[in-house]
Amino acid sequence: TxxxxxxxxxxxxxxxxxxxxxxxxxxxxxxxxxxxxxxxxxxxxxxxxxxxxxxxxxxxxxxxxxxxxxxxxxxxxxxxxxxxxxxxxxxxxxxxxxxxxxxxxxxxxxxxxxxxxxxxxxxxENATFGIPGVREHSCFLKEVGDAQKIRKKIMDCVETALFKGQSEEEVKRLLHMVVVGGGPTGVEFAGELQDFFQEDLLKWVPQVKDHFRVTLVEALPNVLPSFSKQLIDYTESSFKEEHIDIRTKTMVKNVTDKTIEAQVTLPDGTKKTEIIPYGLLVWATGNAxxxxxxxxxxxxxxxxxxxxxxxxxxxxxxxxxxxxxxxxxxxxxxxxxxxxxxxxxxxxxxxxxNTMAKTDAMETELRELSERQATAKVDERNEILSLINERQKQLRRTKQVGPFQYSHQGSLAYIGAEKAVADVSWFSGNIASGGTMTYLFWKSAYLSMCFSSRNRVLVLMDWMKSRIFGRDVSRE
Ligand code: FAD
Ligand code: NAD
The missing domain is CATH 3.50.50.100 (FAD/NAD(P)-binding domain)
Structure with a gap:
């Protein structure tokens, strides 16, 4: 074909x-x-x-x-x-x-x-705001290749940190996982990474216990700016319990292969520059x-x-x-x-x-009918005229495609430790919820939204597989 x-x-x-x-x-x-x-x-x-x-x-x-x-x-x-x-x-x-x-x-x-x-x-594409070093040294999270790169790099950091003779300072750096951007992408990734640490890494590589840290860096005063205040507070306190460090009012200005340089706004409004060493850097500051x-x-x-x-x-x-x-x-x-x-x-x-194609076809038919009517015999003419009227009515109805109207179904984000946050439209009101029930809702909502039954079955099997056997930490 x-x-x-x-x-x-x-x-x-x-x-x-x-x-x-x-x-x-x-x-x-x-x-x-x-x-x-x-x-x-x-x-x-x-x-x-x-x-x-x-x-x-x-x-x-x-x-x-x-x-x-x-x-x-x-x-x-x-x-x-x-x-x-x-x-x-x-x-x-x-x-x-x-x-x-x-x-x-x-x-x-x-x-x-x-x-x-x-x-x-x-x-x-990924926004970098022209900040030096971002493209060279960080991982984005937009495409499949990005996720594969991160997966490989997490384990690279762990294995290198455990290499014989590594200094304590270097171990700390290598096991410091930094996420820049506190939008939903950054928050969801930080949650997933901390889950991995808590549920699998700690069991398989207990030596990383004291030094594996996830830090989320955000330039604004809070994470998840598009969610309601209640859910922002819930996310921030939940991250605290999960031991994910949130650094708000911290704007990254420069990136090198081992550190980020950030401008931190202190409570009194003054600014100071801080150098933060990292092993893995994930850059999630939105779109360009x-x-x-x-x-x-x-x-x-x-x-x-x-x-x-x-x-x-x-x-x-x-x-x-x-x-x-x-x-x-x-x-x-x-x-x-x-x-x-x-x-x-x-x-x-x-x-x-689809409508435009239909109206095009109707307009062509109407043109042909008008031509036929002009040359038709008197008794045929009335018949064609009523057909033209009928078609014109149909055409007007078909042409009535209203403008695009977005219907917001709500916002959902996973925040780690089997919790999710949701701002969901319900009839004419809004429901803000966070916690384990929301997580189950998140899971079922995303499962039902998967593209095909094939995807749905595969995702379900992956969830079960990871639950039973743990995540696969072997590097490809
Ligand atoms: P995309 O889905 O990005 O598709 C763009 C397509 O264009 C791709 O196929 C690409 O290969 C192709 N392309 C690129 N360049 C060219 C070119 N030059 N010529 C031809 N083709 C080209 N949104 C939600 O509502 N809920 C969520 O839970 C959610 N989670 C997200 C999680 C992550 C990690 C990310 C990164 C985004 C998430 N989003 C979510 C946002 C959502 O994915 C985007 O808003 C959505 O993908 C936008 O759709 P799109 O069709 O515009 O672009
Ligand atoms: P975003 O634009 O939502 O957030 C980026 C964050 O990075 C902002 O809060 C910004 O203040 C911060 N930032 C920018 N520059 C910075 C710097 N130099 N230093 C520190 N912080 C900096 O980006 P996103 O999270 O990638 O999301 C993109 C879009 O995709 C959004 O519309 C989002 O709603 C959507 N999305 C939705 C979901 C979901 O619904 N679960 C998940 C992922 C993405």
Whole structure:
């Protein structure tokens, strides 16, 4: 089916990315209405909410990945997928440049793809704010490779700390696990890491007991700024019980291979610089705009004043364009950059495109009917006229797609020691809860949200496996 030529009577819809936004669009799109082409350097969908659990081997990364080919094979009409990165979007000429970055080299590694309609769902990259040393020395937590790198590095730090002749100071440094950024990513990772220490490492390598420490560094006065005050307090006191050190009002300014340099604001408002040695450094300070998106923004005058991503209107059309839409973390629509928002935006676009295809077909039929009516005999004319009226009514009804409206289902985060926090919308009110019951809710909610039954079964098995045998600490 890959070789099937595009149908010239249909518009070509190019979708960039295979994340939350793009996959939700693909799942809900009637693909027979368009020549659909998907371009992404990642040939799978990743269920990011459970990625922090992969850093310690509590869950295996493959359990939260779903191959894009498996998603596409269930579509009615064939969709082309190119495993490649979009390196440039040429707005004027309606083309994108794509580059295949894979290790296996073919004749064609770079090419252009024409589009009539384009959906940008490329997500965001990691923010570093230009702080020196971050890219070279820290691990991010966004992709599967990041989680694998962290998993390997935790055990590297442990084994090196235990190497014969290591000085006590070096042991302390190597076993100091520092997380920068107190948003949900940093908090969830710190919780998972401390669990690993408490539940497995202590049993398997009791020598690390006195020196293994997890520290969470946050520039603001508190962690989880997007959660309610009650849950922030709950998280902070729970971290204290778990012996996770929270360093708020501490802004990292520089990173070297063994230390971070931070500016700490003291209670009297004065500032001092502190050097903190670390063995593992995980950097989770949020999102930054990808270069391909920045470049597109520079081509569109209406995007001139925006810095955070592609400004979209209430139909997710990139402002200043007519045929480009954006979803998820790369789109700025006044919602938080979350999976929940991206998935709803993707589903909305699918509804919009399905409707647009229907209205296009109706408009063509209407044009044909009007032409027929003009030349028809008198007795036929009335019949055609009533058909035209009927179709016009249908068209008006179909065209009534309202603007995108986000429905917030709540925020959930795991905080370690089998506790989670949740700000959940319930009818018209809000419920804030934290603790073990919330953890069970967190587990069942995320299990039910997994992409496929296959993912669900794998995650459940991983949870059981880790419970019974402990996490796998062997290094790959
Ligand atoms: P992504 O899901 O990041 O997908 C982007 C896609 O674009 C990827 O397939 C990527 O390979 C592809 N791509 C990148 N560059 C290019 C290019 N140049 N050309 C073509 N394709 C490209 N949100 C929640 O709501 N709840 C949670 O519990 C939650 N937990 C999270 C945990 C972690 C560890 C992280 C990192 C995020 C979490 N989030 C959560 C946030 C959520 O994952 C993001 O908001 C969501 O992934 C955004 O979806 P997206 O489709 O915009 O981007
Ligand atoms: P974030 O933007 O939510 O938090 C980053 C934090 O890093 C901020 O609190 C910021 O003050 C801090 N920071 C920035 N620079 C710093 C510095 N130099 N030194 C110290 N601290 C610094 O980032 P995130 O946690 O990666 O989340 C990104 C998005 O993904 C958010 O929208 C979030 O809601 C979503 N997400 C949700 C969940 C969940 O719902 N469970 C989990 C992960 C991510």
């Amino acid at each position: 890959e070789q099937i030529e595009p149908d010239p009577s249909k518009k070509t819809l190019v979708i960039l990315g295979t994340g939350w936004g793009s996959v939700s669009l693909l799942k809900n799109l009637d693909t027979e209405n368009y020549n659909v082409i998907v371009v992404s350097p990642r040939n799978f969908f990743l269920f990011t909410p459970l990625l922090p659990s992969c850093t310690t081997g509590y869950i295996e990364h493959r359990s939260i990945m779903e191959p894009i080919r498996n998603i596409l094979r269930h579509k009615k009409a064939s969709v082309r997928f190119y495993e490649a990165e979009a390196t440039k979007i040429d707005y004027q000429n309606k083309k994108i440049q794509v580059k295949d970055d894979s290790d296996v080299k073919g004749d064609s590694m770079e090419t252009e793809i024409d589009f009539d309609m384009l959906v940008v769902g490329v997500g965001a 705009v990808r270069p391909v998106v920045k470049d597109l923004m520079a081509q569109i005058p209406a995007q001139k004043d925006e810095r955070r991503g592609l400004k979209v209107n209430e139909y997710l059309v990139v402002k200043g364009t007519e045929n480009i839409w954006a979803v998820g973390d790369c789109a700025i629509a006044n919602y938080a950059p979350t999976a929940q928002v991206a998935a709803q935006e993707g589903a909305f676009l699918a509804r919009l495109f």
